[in-house]
Amino acid sequence: MAVRPSGADHEVDVLLRTGPFYEALRAAIERSGLTLERLRDRLARRGIHVSLSTLSYWRLGRSRPERAESLRAVQAIEVILGLPRHSLESLLGPPRPRGRWVAGQRQPRRYGRMLEPAQSLAETVEALVGPSDGDLRLWSQDDAAGVDARGVIREVRTRQVLRAVDGHPDRHVAVYCADPGTAPDAITVEAVANCRLGRVRRHHRAPVIAVELLFDHTLRAGQTHLLEYRFTVAEGAVALDYRRAFRYPVGTYVLSVRFTEPRLPVRCFDLVQSGAEGALTHGRELALTPGRMLHLVARDVPPGVLGIGWEWT
Missing domain, CATH: 2.60.40 (Immunoglobulin-like)
Incomplete structure (x- = not known):
C-alpha cells in the first residue's frame, strides 16, 4: 500500500520547488525536529562554524547566505536535513549587489545587445x-x-x-x-x-x-x-x-x-x-x-x- 506523505513533507517539497529560501529552510528544520543549537553543533562537527544568530536570521529571512563559507554551510544543511543536493542552494540565486557592484565600478556586460529579441x-x-x-x-x-x-x-x-x-x-x-x-x-x-x-x-x-x-x-x-x-x-x-x-x-x-x-x-x-x-x-x-x-x-x-x-x- 502506498504511503501518503505527511503534511510537513508536502510543505517542504512545495517550498523546495517554489521558495523563498527562508521558508523552505524553516519548514525543513521543523520537519527534522532539530533545534537551531543542535543544527549548529552538527555543522561544527563538519568543521563549519555558523552562529546561532546567523542561523536564526536565515530562517527568519532577515539575511541570507552569500559568502563561500555560508554556501558551504547551506550544502551541509541539505545533507543534515536529508534534502536533495542544491535544493536549498538553488533558491538563493546569485549574491545580492553590494559594495563596488552597487557603486557602478564593476558593471556586467549587458545581455540583449547581440541577439534578438x-x-x-x-x-x-x-x-x-x-x-x-x-x-x-x-x-x-x-x-x-x-x-x-x-x-x-x-x-x-x-x-x-x-x-x-x-x-x-x-x-x-x-x-x-x-x-x-x-x-x-x-x-x-x-x-x-x-x-x-x-x-x-x-x-x-x-x-x-x-x-x-x-x-x-x-x-x-x-x-x-x-x-x-x-x-x-x-x-x-x-x-x-x-x-x-x-x-x-x-x-x-x-x-x-x-x-x-x-x-x-x-x-x-x-x-x-x-x-x-x-x-x-x-x-x-x-x-x-x-x-x-x-x-x-x-x-x-x-x-x-x-x-x-x-x-x-
Missing part, C-alpha cells in the same frame, strides 16, 4: 545575473544543433569548459532564444552532465529562456569545469540560422548543424558579427556533407556573434 532577452537574463557574472570565462564550447524535416531547430546540445578567473563561481547562466513565432513554453532545458538546474526564467511573451546551471562545488581562480546541457523545442518556427553570442573572448568554438531529410538547405554560409554594435555579415560558403551536417571551427574568438545560416528552396 534584444529587450526580451535582457529582461529575462539580467534577473539571474549577479556580481560573479564576470568570474567565469569560456575555455571552449561545442554547440550541436538538430533541425527537423520541417526546418525547425528542435535541439541544441552544448558542451562547455569554463575557467574561473576571479572570485568563487559556482554557477553559470545559459540562455536560448528560439525563432520568432515559437511559443515561450515550448522550450525546455536539461542539465546533462556535471551541473544541476537552478532557477529557470522564461519571458512571458518572447521565446527566450535563461537558466542557472549549478556546479557541485565552487571554483578557485584558474580551475576549470566541464558541463553539458541541452535545450529542446517541442514546436517551433522554421529557422534560417543558428547564432551564438559571446560577451567575453572564447578559446575555441565548434558549431555543427545537422539537417533531416527530405528538407535540406540549398545554400549554407557562416555568420559573423564583431562586438555588440557590429553588423551581422555573411561569410564563406559551407558545404553540406553526405551526413547532412555542416560545421565551423573558430579559435581565439573575440566578443561578438558566430553562427551558420542557410537558405531553403
Whole structure:
C-alpha cells in the first residue's frame, strides 16, 4: 500500500520547488525536529562554524547566505536535513549587489545587445545575473544543433569548459532564444552532465529562456569545469540560422548543424558579427556533407556573434 506523505513533507517539497529560501529552510528544520543549537553543533562537527544568530536570521529571512563559507554551510544543511543536493542552494540565486557592484565600478556586460529579441532577452537574463557574472570565462564550447524535416531547430546540445578567473563561481547562466513565432513554453532545458538546474526564467511573451546551471562545488581562480546541457523545442518556427553570442573572448568554438531529410538547405554560409554594435555579415560558403551536417571551427574568438545560416528552396 502506498504511503501518503505527511503534511510537513508536502510543505517542504512545495517550498523546495517554489521558495523563498527562508521558508523552505524553516519548514525543513521543523520537519527534522532539530533545534537551531543542535543544527549548529552538527555543522561544527563538519568543521563549519555558523552562529546561532546567523542561523536564526536565515530562517527568519532577515539575511541570507552569500559568502563561500555560508554556501558551504547551506550544502551541509541539505545533507543534515536529508534534502536533495542544491535544493536549498538553488533558491538563493546569485549574491545580492553590494559594495563596488552597487557603486557602478564593476558593471556586467549587458545581455540583449547581440541577439534578438534584444529587450526580451535582457529582461529575462539580467534577473539571474549577479556580481560573479564576470568570474567565469569560456575555455571552449561545442554547440550541436538538430533541425527537423520541417526546418525547425528542435535541439541544441552544448558542451562547455569554463575557467574561473576571479572570485568563487559556482554557477553559470545559459540562455536560448528560439525563432520568432515559437511559443515561450515550448522550450525546455536539461542539465546533462556535471551541473544541476537552478532557477529557470522564461519571458512571458518572447521565446527566450535563461537558466542557472549549478556546479557541485565552487571554483578557485584558474580551475576549470566541464558541463553539458541541452535545450529542446517541442514546436517551433522554421529557422534560417543558428547564432551564438559571446560577451567575453572564447578559446575555441565548434558549431555543427545537422539537417533531416527530405528538407535540406540549398545554400549554407557562416555568420559573423564583431562586438555588440557590429553588423551581422555573411561569410564563406559551407558545404553540406553526405551526413547532412555542416560545421565551423573558430579559435581565439573575440566578443561578438558566430553562427551558420542557410537558405531553403
